[in-house]
Amino acid sequence: MSGHHISSAKFLWGIGTALFILTFITVAVTWINIPDPWNVVVAIFIAVVKATIVALFFMNLWWDSQFNVMLLITSVVFFLLLVGITLLDTLYRSDPIPSF
Numbered sequence: 001m002s003g004h005h006i007s008s009a010k011f012l013w014g015i016g017t018a019l020f021i022l023t024f025i026t027v028a029v030t031w032i033n034i035p036d037p038w039n040v041v042v043a044i045f046i047a048v049v050k051a052t053i054v055a056l057f058f059m060n061l062w063w064d065s066q067f068n069v070m071l072l073i074t075s076v077v078f079f080l081l082l083v084g085i086t087l088l089d090t091l092y093r094s095d096p097i098p099s100f
Helices: 009-031 036-058 066-092
Strands: none
Touching: 009 036
């Protein structure tokens, strides 16, 4: 353990406000006329930024040892690898019920 870190209330309110603003931006992306695949890409990018902020500051990974950050990154990469391998299989599946 690298010791305890106590964040100030002002800092936590700032992070909470940033997350709140990013949530409104995510909702605003649905109302803006962005071409079809890119609106999802932008929304997922904002969600990844919000998840990174939560992991770094609310889970205290910013002030924790680098080993815990490495474990988080390794688990996310492993999860993306498993999902990616599963999605590769969907390109070669046949329809279980042929269309009429």
